[in-house]
Amino acid sequence: MRFLVTGTAGFIGFHLARRLLQAGHEVVGVDGLTDYYDVALKRARLALLEAMPGFSAHAFMLEEPGAFTALMAGTRPEVVVHLAAQAGVRYSLQHPEAYVSGNVVGTFQVLEGCRSHTVRHLLFASTSSAYGGNRAAPFRETDRAVWPLTIYAASKLAGEAMAHSYAHLWQIPTTAFRFFTVYGPWGRPDMALFLFTRKILAGEPIDVYDHGRAVRDFTYIDDLVESIARLVDIPPPPPGADPVSAADTLSPVAPYRMVNIGGGRPVSVSAMIDALEDALGCRAVRHLRDLPPGDVAQTEASTALLRDLVGYVPQTPIEAGIPAFVAWYREHYRTDP
Template identity: 50%
Template sequence: MIILVTGSAGFIGCETTIQLLKRGDTVIGIDNVNDYYDTQLKRDRLKRLEDYPDYHHYEFCLSDYSKLDTVFKRHAPQRAIHLAAQAGVRHSITNPQAYVVSNLSGFLNILECCRHHQTEHLVYASSSSVYGANTAQPFSTHHSANHPVSLYAATKKSNELMAHSYSHLYNIPTTGLRFFTVYGPWGRPDMAPMIFARKISAGEPIDVFNYGNHRRDFTYIDDIVEGVIRSCDKIAQPNPLWNSDAPDPSSSTAPYRIYNIGCNKPVELMRFIELIEQELGIKAQKNLLPMQQGDVPDTYADVSELIDEVGYQPSIDIETGVANFIAWYKNYYP
């Protein structure tokens, strides 16, 4: 197939692109390579794609509808995997406008292009952060997610609502994936695994928020990519059992689906730090601090429907995942 992947220089986007290319798909990648974090890391990810003749790269912001429409006209992608976004919960508190441009305007342009170019299926990145103030665990897509505690989360929930409107109005199949904490080789330097590895290696203290009482559904990158591609292959269908008197937020009479994509095994933050210490052979100095603004204490994904309906099965345990991550880290940052 010809598949459009936005955010192809990103952590999940690059790995997804590689796996699609390996199985024989043609991939049209778009990324603006912004400076939210180290652009050299993004460039190095893109270098990994240079050996694939079926990869075609474009560099621009998705808020530019004209350029996006030109790409759709030129390549006519059958499927689209939208992973580009302005990421970061904390950053959304200090730079809210960036999230409106990228996460709302950019996503609208993706929907419009899918509409006008008869794209068969749109898979897009949502986030576990949409659960916000909801404390019922494990998080289920059947639960309400109407109380986001950061603007980032609000934009991701908005994406889900925008997708539903297009699925309803124009019969565009859309699947939203609520990612839970993704980690592994080539990860984002603004996320805790990379921050911990860098500071522990340098002998600097690490900030441990909520006094270390967090639990996170850490999910290894390979498992995430498997779930993304399986979801792309299974085109969203209307739910014939959907009841408007008791509406299920995860499906609809339109071809619209929402899934959690996580490991389904939350890990204590202190255990995660312990594994990093073990692989680095260095003991961490810890600054125990209260909860950060916009954060939640625990994340725990119910992924039963992704398993049942898509065939997703996370397989990388936390010990193996951290060992792989630190091995890459030592090689990339010698």
Template identity: 55%
Template sequence: MGKVLVTGAAGFIGFHLVKRLLAQGREVTGLDSLNDYYDVNLKLARLRQLEGNPRFRFVRGDLADQEAMDRLFADGEFQVVVHLAAQAGVRYSLKNPYAYADSNLAGFLTVLEGCRHHQVRHLVFASSSSVYGANTRIPFSVHHNVDHPVSLYAATKKANELMAHSYASLYGLPVTGLRFFTVYGPWGRPDMAYYSFTRAILAGEPIDVFNDGKMQRDFTYVDDVVEGVMRTMERIPSSDPSWSGDRPDPGTSYAPYRIYNIGNNRPVELMRFIEVLEENLGKKAVKNLLPMQAGDVPATCADVDDLMRDVGFKPTTSIEEGLGRFVEWYREYYGV
């Protein structure tokens, strides 16, 4: 595979991916801006887990800094780029929309340009289940149309897919987009519901439960996501000879471009998710039941048939097992 660049290396998924790549003996450069969207100390703690490995180099930088990104690509001689850095969060996009244009659009363009000009063999990038937006046909398939996003965050992720396809078409850059479904686990993001729920329950504070807890999510454990990323990194896409402009398939292309879902394929109702969390914490939650929030969708579920067919993998970790591991980590990290 050669040298690998992972953007968002101090982030939740990026940290776990880098750790896995280093364990396999890969040479990895990690890029992260270490912004303060959430606790920077958590990001630094993740990086400390990676320090000292001679095959890891950390670079602090901003995706939107064109000159710095060009130097990074020129010096790095990367064979594979895994682009995970982004401004995350559906709800935050309602408060600070410009952050999404800077990071998710301008930032992604510098990655595409770097890959184009420096002979990167494969670009793998993080999309999101949020792109399915107003779709109600379950399970969500990469072969479904996704032209009706319901948040700016989702719109930027859909834009990333379009931008990536244009570079695959124009320059023959092999690109794979991965739509992640509600990723959770140790070292997770504090802005995610399960993380904030855990803090509040242990503190005896109420938790906000939207849509009266009736929302369903395809919760996907982080190790399963990393396994999916690792396998797709090794599978460089090529042109699909069966693709037709008369009946355009959104999931494949005449260009070297593919989209995959990485989800558990087993949606869980939010209230059940909270119950499992309560069981692991040994404490009941005080629930503040609220209506659906703007930008949310009632249910997500991933069709992973393409992922299974092409890379032979399907996420399998149950929420009982995954939340148990998260709570164990949380208690150790915070000393509670």
């Protein structure tokens, strides 16, 4: 099939595009190559994709009026996977305008493109941050998500709402998924595992929020990509179809559903740092801090719907995933073991 994937220079988009290309599909990639974090890392990811047959890269910002629709008309993909976004919870406290532009306006342009050209399936990346002030664990897709704590979470909820309305009005089969703390090789430098690794190797102290008590549902990148790849072949049916189980979020008025992608086995940040120290072979200097605004004390995915749909849930423990990340980091940045 021909896929159009947004955010192919990003962490998740790169891994998904590589997986699809390895399976023999064609991938049309879009990325704005913003400087939110190291552009050299993004270009290194793209270089690997560009060396693979079946990949074509297009560089523009999604919020540019008409650009995505024109690309849809020129490439006519069967499946669109929308992963591009302005990410980062704490960055949104200082730069909220980037989230409205990238995540709201950019997603609107993607939806307009899918309206102009019929696709078999639109898959859209949201976030576990959408659960916001919800305190019931595990987070179930059927829980109300009406208390976002940051503009990042609010922008993703807006994208979910817009995607549902487009699915209803123009019968676009749409699956939105909420990611839970994704990590692994080629990861994002702004995320805790990457930051901690760099600082520990440099002998610098690390800031550990909530005194290490915060709990996260860490999801290894290969498991996430496997889940997305399986969901591609399960577009939501038209209204009136029976749900697959009691956990299903199938809309009664649109071919639309929401799915968590997480392992459902959360661990504390302190335990994550312990595993990182073991993989690095050195100890961190931990500066314990209070939980900052916008952060939550715990995330945990309910995996029931994902399992019911595709018969699979993320399963890589941090004891295996973190050493894999460290091995990549040492090779990419040429640090001595």
